Each structure stands twice: as C-alpha cells, then as structure tokens.
Amino acid sequence: xxxxxxxxxxxxxxxxxxxxxxxxxxxxxxxxxxxxxxxxxxxxxxxxxxxxxxxxxxxxxxxxxxxxxxxxxxxxxxxxxxxxxxxxxxxxxxxxxxxxxxxxxxxxxxxxxxxxxxxxxxxxxxxxxxxxxxxxxxxxxxxxxxxxxxxxxxxxxxxxxxxxxxxxxxxxxxxxxxxxxxxxxxxxxxxxxxxxxxxxxxxxxxxxxxxxx
Amino acid sequence: xxxxxxxxxxxxxxxxxxxxxxxxxxxxxxxxxxxxxxxxxxxxxxxxxxxxxxxxxxxxxxxxxxxxxxxxxxxxxxxxxxxxxxxxxxxxxxxxxxxxxxxxxxxxxxxxxxxxxxxxxxxxxxxxxxxxxxxxxxxxxxxxxxxxxxxxxxxxxxxxxxxxxxxxxxxxxxxxxxxxxxxxxxxxxxxxxxxxxxxxxxxxxxxxxxxxx
Numbered sequence: 001x002x003x004x005x006x007x008x009x010x011x012x013x014x015x016x017x018x019x020x021x022x023x024x025x026x027x028x029x030x031x032x033x034x035x036x037x038x039x040x041x042x043x044x045x046x047x048x049x050x051x052x053x054x055x056x057x058x059x060x061x062x063x064x065x066x067x068x069x070x071x072x073x074x075x076x077x078x079x080x081x082x083x084x085x086x087x088x089x090x091x092x093x094x095x096x097x098x099x100x101x102x103x104x105x106x107x108x109x110x111x112x113x114x115x116x117x118x119x120x121x122x123x124x125x126x127x128x129x130x131x132x133x134x135x136x137x138x139x140x141x142x143x144x145x146x147x148x149x150x151x152x153x154x155x156x157x158x159x160x161x162x163x164x165x166x167x168x169x170x171x172x173x174x175x176x177x178x179x180x181x182x183x184x185x186x187x188x189x190x191x192x193x194x195x196x197x198x199x200x201x202x203x204x205x206x207x208x209x210x211x212x213x
Numbered sequence: 214x215x216x217x218x219x220x221x222x223x224x225x226x227x228x229x230x231x232x233x234x235x236x237x238x239x240x241x242x243x244x245x246x247x248x249x250x251x252x253x254x255x256x257x258x259x260x261x262x263x264x265x266x267x268x269x270x271x272x273x274x275x276x277x278x279x280x281x282x283x284x285x286x287x288x289x290x291x292x293x294x295x296x297x298x299x300x301x302x303x304x305x306x307x308x309x310x311x312x313x314x315x316x317x318x319x320x321x322x323x324x325x326x327x328x329x330x331x332x333x334x335x336x337x338x339x340x341x342x343x344x345x346x347x348x349x350x351x352x353x354x355x356x357x358x359x360x361x362x363x364x365x366x367x368x369x370x371x372x373x374x375x376x377x378x379x380x381x382x383x384x385x386x387x388x389x390x391x392x393x394x395x396x397x398x399x400x401x402x403x404x405x406x407x408x409x410x411x412x413x414x415x416x417x418x419x420x421x422x423x424x425x426x
Contacts, residue, residue, distance in 0.1 A: 045352070052348045058271065117410070119417045129406040132399050135265045139258070139395050144379070151375035152400070152407055155368035160411030162364035164419065166357070182352050184412070187365070188405045190345045194365055195404065196338040196397070197330070198373030204332045206377065 003029070006039045010047045017047065025050055025065050027072075049182065057185035067185075071177055096134040104133035107145035111153055159191060216242070219252045223260045230260070238263055238278055240285075262395065270398035280398075284390055309347040317346035320358035324366055372404060 007014045020026040026046055029037030046068075053059045053067070096104075108129050112118075136144045163183055170179040220227045233239040239259055242250030259281075266272045266280065309317075321342050325331075349357045376396055383392040 048348075048351055052352060056345055056348050112410070117414045119414050125406045125409040125413075129403055129410070132269055132403045132406065135261075135269050136395070136399060138261055139265060141392075141395065144396070148375050148379055148396075148400075149403075152372055152403055153411070155371035156404055156407035157411045157415070158368035158371065159365055160408050160415050162361050163408070163412050164415045166361055168419075179354075182349070182354065183357070183361075184409070186345050186349060187361075188401075188408070190342055190362075190365055191369055191404055191408065192401045193338045193342040193345070194369035195373050195376070195401070197325070197342070198366070198370045199376050199397070200338075201330045201332055202370075202373050202377045206381075 001039050002036065003039065006043060006047070010044055010051075012047055012051065020047070020050060023061065023065060025061070025068055049178075052182070053185050056189050058189070059185065067181055071181060096131070100134050100137060101130065104137065104145065105130045107133055107149065111145075111149050115153065159187070163187065214252050215249065216252065219256060219260070223257055223264075225260055225264065233260070233263060236274065236278060238274070238281055265395070266398050269402050271402070272398065280394055284394060309344070313347050313350060314343065317350065317358065318343045320346055320362065324358075324362050328366065372400070376400065 001009070003014055003017060007017055010017075017026065021028060026043060029039040029043065032038050050064055050068075053064045054061065059067075105126075108126060133145050136142070166183060167176050167179040170176050214222070216227055216230060220230055223230075230239065234241060239256060242252040242256065245251050263277055263281075266277045267274065272280070318339075321339060346358050349355070379396060380389050380392040383389050
C-alpha cells in the first residue's frame, strides 16, 4: 500500500509516519519509483506498536527507538531484551547522598535475599526501585521499605509469573520478543490502573465495614 | 529562610523555584520586604514532593498542579482525592471504534463483577484499563483480558490493600492525604521496577529448571 493508505488505515498523519521513517522507528518501504514506496501489513503493525508505546506506555520517542532497535537485532537474546525493556522505565536515578542511597539499596537487596532471588537482574530496575526508596525516605516514609515493600514484591511476582507464562506461550522467538515488549510496556499502565481501582474498592470495603472474600 | 537557602537545601535552582511559585505549585512565602520573602520547612517539603512527582512519578507539571490543588483544598474528601490521584494516570483514552471499546470494557467489568467489586470507581482508571485492552487487541493480544487480567487483579489487590493500610496508619487527615499522593505516584514506579526484577527472576528459575518456593 502507499503511504496515504498506511496513514488512513493507521489513523496516523503522513507527516508523523515520515518522521518515524526518518528516525528509524519504522523500516523503509519498498521503492516502487524514485518518489514512491510501498508498505505492507508489517508496517501497519509496527505503527500500532509505536503508538501504543508512546500513547499508552508514555515512553519518549527516543526510548521507543532503543526498544525497537533491540527487537530488530537478529542476535538478541531473551535476557538482553528484558534488559532493554527494563531500560524503558522512566525514572532516572537521582543524585542522592551516598549514605541515603546505600541504605535504600540495602533494603532492596535484603528483600530480594529473603526471597532467595539470587539473580543479578539488569541494573536499571534495581536503580529505579532504590531511587524510589530514597525519595520516600526524604519525604518522611523511611519505613515503607520494610512495611510495604514485601506486599509489593508479592503482588509484582504474581503478575510477573503470568507475564513470563504469557510470553513463552506466544510461540516462536519473534513472537516471544513481540510479547515481552508489548505486554511489559502496556502492562505497566494496566497495573497502575487496576491498583487505583483496587484502592477504591478496598477503601469502600473498609468504610462499609464488610469485606467480601 | 530566604529563597537562596531554600534553593541550596533542596538542590533546586532559584529560577525553577520561582517558576513553581508563578504556577501556583508552591505557596508564596511570607513577605519580609517588597523584594524578599521568607520560606519555611513546609516549602522545602513541598518542593521535594513536587520533584518526586515529576522525576520519579513522571507526571507533567500541569498534573502535579492539579494534584496539589486538590491536596490544598480544605473540603476535599478522601474519595475525591483518590479520584484526582487516579487522574494522574498518564494514558489518554484512545479514540477506538465503539465496538472494540465496548468489548474491552465488558471484559474489565466482567472481571470486577466476578470479584464482587460493585463500587463505581472514578472513571479515569477504568477508562485507562479499557484503553490498554483495546490496544492489546489491536496488536493481536485479544485473549489477554481473560488469560492475564485475573493475575493482574490479584497482584494489584495485594498491593492496594497495603496502600490503604499504610495511608490509614499515617494518622490525621492531612497526613493521610499526603500519604495517598506520595505513595500512589511513587508506588507506580516501584511496582513497574519490581515487576521487571520479578520477570527476570521467574525467567531464570524456568531456565534453571528449579523453582524455589
């Protein structure tokens, strides 16, 4: 199909599509004349993925580019991909005083050790979690790492087990990679939304004094 | 303290502090002369909260302003506050075809009904979750709403129960409001980070063929 049809079917302006082509987010179409190229269903799907990561996942265009470059890399291992997707977390490590950082990191590490999580995960997620604990301590919630963190680990583990099972059930290598990217990024937004719905529900149950099981 | 000291202690540039003052995110200091004002510990704390929401929570300045305006409103109820914080979710509702939207919404509602969650939560979180399901269906993951959503609800509920308990334990009304804002926004980032750590751990356990319980 021509770029005008690609625009129509995806609902994305031609100028935006050209921008994604220039930035390398979208592979070039097949040249059919010096001024024209032809695009296929793969392009349409890729466009939907880009928009989902930007609009629903809230990722900046540069990060989307990094994730897609990893996806397109032929020698990518599953574990490396997880690392790249981990990098899609938005929070930058804050410049915290060393003692505050060390104390927060020790709390994270202790919770992982307690569970026998002996793997060395790629660092962005651990740094992000540590920086959250540093901020919370600065805001007066120094206890959060011991009172709330275990529940957060329990809840996140429940979700992550489903994530991995869903990705593995996707089929071949390409499908698994696709599933990891789509489900991790969009899943973050889903978790945040469901958490708010659940907060409202739990509050209501407490107010009403009845807690259906 | 003067604005220069406020800048030094918070690590935030004077120009940025003035910007927050103009935008109403930070209350004015007490005038000590036509050109000078004095700031207190409350200002320092408020600055930390603003930076945490922007840097760790990834909220745009306008949204931070809305959340803080709600916090400062004297007649705010807890339930209204939850609604405002829910609005801090970044994903906009997508312009999906009506049938796709209805199908996704029915899936969300069915999961809530199955759990007896009969409350009407403020709409942003439900709309956000519905829009995630619409996107996933467009990307070929139409089953996710039945295969994965229950686990996401389980995990999010575990976390939300802790959220509400932590907020209620915070003490008086002002403290509870503070806790809801801080813990919900920063907690989103924590959940996303822990989910990635847990994904890596679960993958590793599957690869190793041993699953410690």
